[in-house]
Amino acid sequence: MASAGEKWSAGAAAYDNRVAQVTGDGSEALIKLVDKIKPFDNDSKVFEAGAGTGATTELLRRQNESMTIVAGDPAAGMLEQLKKRDLQNVNILLIEATEDHVASGLEAGSFSHVLSNFVLQFVVPRAQIAVNEMFNLLKPGGIIGNTMWTKPSVGEPWNIACKNLDPNFEPVTSAFSDALRVPGDLERLYKASGFVDVHSEEVELWFKFKSAEDYADYFLHSLNPPFMSMQTSWKGSPEDVNEELVRVVQEQYDNGKFRMISATVVGRKP
Numbered sequence: 001m002a003s004a005g006e007k008w009s010a011g012a013a014a015y016d017n018r019v020a021q022v023t024g025d026g027s028e029a030l031i032k033l034v035d036k037i038k039p040f041d042n043d044s045k046v047f048e049a050g051a052g053t054g055a056t057t058e059l060l061r062r063q064n065e066s067m068t069i070v071a072g073d074p075a076a077g078m079l080e081q082l083k084k085r086d087l088q089n090v091n092i093l094l095i096e097a098t099e100d101h102v103a104s105g106l107e108a109g110s111f112s113h114v115l116s117n118f119v120l121q122f123v124v125p126r127a128q129i130a131v132n133e134m135f136n137l138l139k140p141g142g143i144i145g146n147t148m149w150t151k152p153s154v155g156e157p158w159n160i161a162c163k164n165l166d167p168n169f170e171p172v173t174s175a176f177s178d179a180l181r182v183p184g185d186l187e188r189l190y191k192a193s194g195f196v197d198v199h200s201e202e203v204e205l206w207f208k209f210k211s212a213e214d215y216a217d218y219f220l221h222s223l224n225p226p227f228m229s230m231q232t233s234w235k236g237s238p239e240d241v242n243e244e245l246v247r248v249v250q251e252q253y254d255n256g257k258f259r260m261i262s263a264t265v266v267g268r269k270p
């Protein structure tokens with residue numbers, strides 16, 4: 001079975017082209033909320049888990065030109081895209097969020113902020129281990145901030161189209177994780193690691209494609225892991241669904257515009 005790194009690497013360029021726009025909007029909300037609680041300054045040391053193609057990393061660099069940023073991700077292909085952003089003084093590390101970060105060269109208790117943007121839902125069922133690693137990296141008083149999808153509506157047309165074609169169709173419900181559905185699910189993981197002052201804010205984000213055809217092309221051909229996982233629910237060739245998928249998106253999603261809800265969940269290490 002392909003590793004997380006291999007799966008995410010396969011669709012990295014298409015991801016950066018089509019998805020980083022909406023995840024970047026999520027990053028803005030994340031950085032704004034975290035900065036209110038513990039402002040980023042020249043002495044800040046930030047670890048970003050699952051940095052991907054760098055949507056958040058770039059905004060962090062713009063937020064403060066001097067602070068230390070370490071961007072980790074297990075997908076070499078995603079990190080190749082990040083490098084193309086040519087960000088100054090960003091340390092890049094090939095690492096899974098569940099790995100022992102100290103064994104990989106990071107210092108425990110040395111970071112002021114640990115962040116990740118739309119990552120933990122893809123780390124389930126090991127998300128608690130990832131949150132524990134984040135706790136271990138932070139200094140006392142350090143801040144954790146994660147975003148997660150609470151309404152990932154971008155996957156809905158596939159299930160609608162498949163059901164229209166086959167009334168017995170059974171969707172895969174775990175593509176964006178069953179275990180982390182609402183902010184309270186992640187808040188519980190934070191508290192179990194030892195974080196305090198845990199709270200969440202939800203924001204509305206728009207995921208926009210050029211057209212319904214552009215959406216269907218991305219859904220079917222980009223190798224984006226959650227979309228690949230959803231496609232396993234269809235018994236025949238996913239191409240059989242293309243036409244109906246386009247029709248559903250034209251009629252029900254304004255030709256490729258998706259209202260998504262994301263939650264930013266923050267906490268403090270005592």
Ligand SMILES: C[S@@+](CC[C@H](N)C(=O)[O-])C[C@H]1O[C@@H](n2cnc3c(N)ncnc32)[C@H](O)[C@@H]1O
Pocket residue numbers: 004005008009019020023024027049050051052053054055056072073074075078095096097098116117118119122123
């Ligand atoms: C939806 S993308 C988000 C990327 C980036 N943070 C953004 O906001 O655009 C999910 C990212 O999580 C990474 N990922 C998947 N499994 C992971 C794991 N076990 N540990 C760390 N990152 C992981 C993927 O490689 C991918 O870059």
